[in-house]
Structures are given as structure tokens and as C-alpha cells.
Amino acid sequence: MTMLQTPPVEMTAPTLYQLSPELQALRETVREFAVDVIRPRALANDQAPADHFDWDVVRAGHEIGLLRLVVPTAYGGLGLGELGVAVALEEIAAECAGTALIFGAAMLGQAPVLLSGDPQLQARFLPLFSGDDPVLACNAITEELAGCDLLIPESAEFATDVVTARREGDHYVLNGSKKFITNGRVAHYATTFANMEGEPGATGLTCFVVDLDSPGVVRGEVADKMGYRACLGTELHFTDVRVPEENVVGGEGAGFHINIAQMNMARAAVAAISTGIARGAFELAKAWCDERVQGGKRLREHQFSARKLAEMAAKVDASRMLYLRAAHLADNELPAPVYEPAVAKLFADRAAIEVTEDAMSLMGARGYVREHRMEKYLRDALGTRIYEGTPEVLALAITESLYDDEEW
């Protein structure tokens, strides 16, 4: 298997319909990894107990560079942007969305450190991802009472139940619990969002890099999920966890803005995961329609089936165009755009559900049994609609952008 290479300094500018030669090479390498390494294990990993984790897949992904895609070259990474990440994640998700999210969540844990622009923080944490052994990160935001809306209003009765931090000398002390943290069970560190004690709401939200082997950290139960079973969504409990002050990302109170920036950057990549799910399901259905004969002709020659296949192909293509546009813009604008990533995710998430449903119907009973992987695609498609912005949250972001006429 080919090792991913650092692109030349002057990468060829991509267009929306033609990836640069560098990104085409990246796509081919990741596709080879996905087909050769992930596909043979995807079904077994999906059907394994909820807390099963396949380190061999992660190790193989690390060997081709998947854990250091966005790490700057100065720290041994490939220095790629959102476009490279999205292209890679589509390829992985076409075989297993849960595996794509293992790598995606690790990058989400790297993002605050990258966004901080803090050379000390970067020098301490980013080289971890370029070593011989795979190291995972995670991003700890969600709590029992905070999902789509991360901000607990100061007046809320439960405002005191959030994960909190208080300063004690040159350390901060964290208390509270996080929920559904992808990679939380297996990550080295978590970029953890906590409110300064007595400061609920946006102004007190602060991001910390927390070593998950620190005293007081307990990696809790793994959620037994419907889909995305290759990655582990875990509770994280913090009891008087001491975090050195140099692990604060961007300063006290910067957490909310860091999170918004992260989310706007991540949505293109999540749309790419939806595109991969849709493509994987479409490819299976396409092959099936070519070989299955009913009424004396192949399924693809029946008009109703042909119509379905054509609609599915169009949805996969449109999803890809939208995420490429969003990722390209996210790579070239700060703050990351709000509108294009939200549109891409809204469309691609819905397309993935529609395409996998149509693909199942085209495959009939075979689509409904596990061995053909089709029902896994549908379960995974439903999961993507939830994280990094539900359709309702995305709609709010899109509509707000429609009325935002601020010039650059």
C-alpha cells in the first residue's frame, strides 16, 4: 500500500469538478486502504459488542498518514486542509462510516490546537500524531443536558450541572461528565469544553486539552448504538481533574468561538461521510441491478429501477459537489463560512438516507439481510444526520446566513 505524501508547496488549485493531481493521488491511496483493509472487516466490526474497537484498522490507517492529514508539516504531518480530509473521509465512509468517524473525531480533537495558533500548545501535542504508533484524540463537548445547544443559559435550573473548571494556582480543576464522546474510550487526550465556575453561558466556556490518563478521569460506558458501531461513543467523567494552565486553548472564555469555528470547518467533512455512505449503497445497488434478472431482463432495464438508479446517482454527485465547494471555501477563508458547509451537510445527510433506502428497496430481501451490508449503510446514514448539526440546527444556520450581508 502506498504511503501518503506531503503535497508540494504549490499545490495545483482544485476545481469543483476536477480534483488536483495531489488530491486524486490521496483519494486513490485512501480508496485502496478502504477496500483492502476496511471492507473485509466492516461487517464483523459492525456486529461486534458495542465496546469492541479495531486497533488494527487504526494502525493501518496511521501507516498511510490518516491521523496526521491536517497536522502541519513542521510537526511531521501532511499539512492538508479540509478538502483533503473530506476526500479521504468519503472514501473511508464508502466502506464503513464508523471507521471514517474514528479518524474524523481524531482530527476534531486536533482542530482546537491548530486553531489556537499557539506554538507551544502545538509543539506539545501535534507531534504525537506523527509517531510510530497510532495516537487518537477526541473532542468532548456533548453533555447530558447540552447537545445541539451547547450553551447552558445562566438562568437555567440545571446550569450548575455542566462540566466546570476553576482556577487553582497554575492549574485548573475540572468536574462533571461528558456523553457520546467519539474516541473517548481510546483517545490519548480530549479537547474538553467546560464552563468556568459561576460563569454559565458563552462567556465562560473554555477549551482545555485534557490528558485522559490524568487522575480523576474515568472513561465511562460505551453507548450501544444503532449504527456507526466501529467507533466508540463514550461517557467521560471528570472528578477534580487537574489540568495545567498551559493546556488552555486560546485563553479563558474562548471555548464558544473555538467550537463554532470547529463546527463550521467540520461540516464539509461530515457531508463527505454522508456522500461516502450514499456512494457505497449506490454501488452495491448498481451492481445488483446489472446482474439481477426479473421478467426476462436485468433490473436496470426496467424503467422504475432505472429511474431510481438515476436519481441515486444524481444525489451522490450533487452531495459531492456541495461538500467539495464547502471544503474548498473552508480551506481559503477564516472564519470558515457558515452557509456552504451547512447546505452541504443538510443535503448530503438527507441524500444518504434516501439513497440507502432506495438501494435497499432495489435489492429486495438481500438488502434486508446483514451479509450484504446494505442495512448497515441505512443505519449509518441515520446517524450522520445527528452529529455536527441536526437538520433543524443547520436550517437555522442557513437561514441566518441568507440574511447576513456582511462584506469581507
Place this chain on the structure above:
Amino acid sequence: MPVFQTKAQADELFGDLFRILAADPDFAGELERHRLTVALVHTKPDVTIYLAPGEVHVDEVPAPPVLTVKMSCDTAHALWAGKLLLPLAVATGKLRVRGSMAKVIEFAPLLHPAFDRYPDLAVAAGLAA
């Protein structure tokens, strides 16, 4: 009240800051290594600083820059004085960047000497840092 009363004040202070940085062999070397050219477009008052390896131009952009950074002079003052955090400035849209984000990630740490030098320069220019 704006920090800078005249354009000349902003020209001089930001020009001096980046001339000092550009004269630093480490900074210049890193710009060269990353093939970075940057236009810092300040508004209110309008001052553009163009940085290239070994070059600083005020209100002149001799070639299309790899990165364009746009912010008001007040934002720049707060940023370099350490009163405004970079991630906050970006996330709130007070500081906007156009260009490859991979280059931004390489460029941001190079700016750290500016945070060390600016407060003294600002005080010398009669501005509270």
C-alpha cells in the same frame, strides 16, 4: 474612541512593527521556507502592510499575496497588545483571512514575536498598550 487618531500614526506603528520582524533572520527565514507573502489590510484608518521574505511595503502590494489578513486598526492594536485572543478575533469575524488555511496555520506561530515587541512600540508611540 478609535485608538489611532491619524493614518500616519498607524502607518508608522504597524510599519515599524513589521520592519522589526522582517529584519529578524528567523522570521524572514521562515517566510522564505514557507514561501509566504502576506497583505495585512487594516481599516479605519486604511493601512496595508505587505510582507515578503526580506521586504515590508506600506500601502503598496507589489504582487498578489498568498494570504490576505483583514482587520481594523483597533482590532490589530488589541491583538498585538495581547488584549484580544487570536481565535476570538477570528471566530467573531473581527479578523478575516483569505488564502490557504494550511498557510495560515504555518503563519500564525511566526507572528508570536510581534506580541512581544508591540507593547513597547505602542507605548513609545504614545498609545496605551
